[in-house]
Amino acid sequence: xxxxxxxxxxxxxxxxxxxxxxxxxxxxxxxxxxxxxxxxxxxxxxxxxxxxxxxxxxxxxxxxxxxxxxxxxxxxxxxxxxxxxxxxxxxxxxxxxxxxxxxxxxxxxxxxxxxxxxxxxxxxxxxxxxxxxxxxxxxxxxxxxxxxxxxxxxxxxxxxxxxxxxxxxxxxxxxxxxxxxxxxxxxxxxxxxxxxxxxxxxxxxxxxxxxxxxxxxxxxxxxxxxxxxxxxxxxxxxxxxxxxxxxxxxxxxxxxxxxxxxxxxxxxxxxxxxxxxxxx
Ligand code: NAD
Numbered sequence: 001x002x003x004x005x006x007x008x009x010x011x012x013x014x015x016x017x018x019x020x021x022x023x024x025x026x027x028x029x030x031x032x033x034x035x036x037x038x039x040x041x042x043x044x045x046x047x048x049x050x051x052x053x054x055x056x057x058x059x060x061x062x063x064x065x066x067x068x069x070x071x072x073x074x075x076x077x078x079x080x081x082x083x084x085x086x087x088x089x090x091x092x093x094x095x096x097x098x099x100x101x102x103x104x105x106x107x108x109x110x111x112x113x114x115x116x117x118x119x120x121x122x123x124x125x126x127x128x129x130x131x132x133x134x135x136x137x138x139x140x141x142x143x144x145x146x147x148x149x150x151x152x153x154x155x156x157x158x159x160x161x162x163x164x165x166x167x168x169x170x171x172x173x174x175x176x177x178x179x180x181x182x183x184x185x186x187x188x189x190x191x192x193x194x195x196x197x198x199x200x201x202x203x204x205x206x207x208x209x210x211x212x213x214x215x216x217x218x219x220x221x222x223x224x225x226x227x228x229x230x231x232x233x234x235x236x237x238x239x240x241x242x243x244x245x246x247x248x249x250x251x252x253x254x255x256x257x258x259x260x261x262x263x264x265x266x267x268x269x270x271x272x273x274x275x276x277x278x279x280x
Contacts, residue, residue: 002030003255005220008093010034013103017202018056018243025247027067034089035071044118047207065151076129098254101133102152108213111165126170147190148254159278180265191262198269199229201240234271
């Protein structure tokens with residue numbers, strides 16, 4: 001018996017990284033998975049987005065857990081593609097019980113160096129993309145008067161970050177959306193929460209183009225970059241955290257064990273918020 005037997009979860013950014021870990025974690029607990037990813041690079045993202053191979057591999061891995069998988073290409077910048085993904089999911093599985101709005105991008109620059117395009121891409125994917133995703137799924141949940149939504153924010157949803165004003169603005173906005181959606185959807189018994197990860201070991205932060213930015217010096221190595229982010233975490237030797245650490249928090253938030261939890265921003269940050277004196 002899984003904690004999510006009979007449930008269907010839609011996850012954005014599901015091909016790799018945290019989204020992939022969420023898909024496998026929820027599938028292991030019995031959920032069928034509708035996975036959405038973009039499969040197209042965005043110019044202002046220095047490390048590249050998911051590939052078709054990654055999307056197909058994650059779908060196969062969900063099926064290997066004896067769960068059904070529908071993995072489709074859709075872009076959270078495009079409402080039509082999200083609406084199509086939801087329609088396909090509903091005609092295949094008949095319901096969507098869980099939404100993980102996880103897709104996101106990352107770039108770094110001082111705010112006076114940001115290009116218009118960097119700003120717009122960040123807001124379009126990391127903030128407006130969450131709105132569009134929830135807009136696509138909410139009517140179905142409202143009709144069924146049931147559902148659990150988790151938005152992926154960040155520790156930067158409540159604290160500043162080095163060269164991250166555009167990311168910080170988007171993630172603060174995600175926590176604002178989360179609180180407002182929690183209020184708007186409560187009459188339908190739909191819960192809305194957020195996770196706020198610290199530094200997670202995925203391509204988003206663990207990639208050569210970003211090492212220089214993270215360590216503050218050209219030709220920085222992975223080790224120097226990782227050393228530079230260590231001060232964020234208090235636990236586990238201050239190392240980067242595996243994505244499953246966030247998946248397990250989401251699993252709990254969408255399970256019946258959290259039936260009275262809504263409007264909460266849950267840090268999954270090995271103590272970063274305590275150290276910096278921020279607490280959402
Ligand atoms: P990742 O880059 O490995 O995964 C992000 C996924 O989102 C990729 O598969 C990418 O293709 C997809 N994506 C990007 N733009 C998209 C779009 N327009 N439409 C659909 N899919 C799109 O990074 P990750 O660490 O797994 O990031 C997942 C979430 O966690 C993001 O929202 C990110 O901001 C957040 N986060 C990450 C960290 C970290 O340290 N890695 C920390 C805090 C928060």
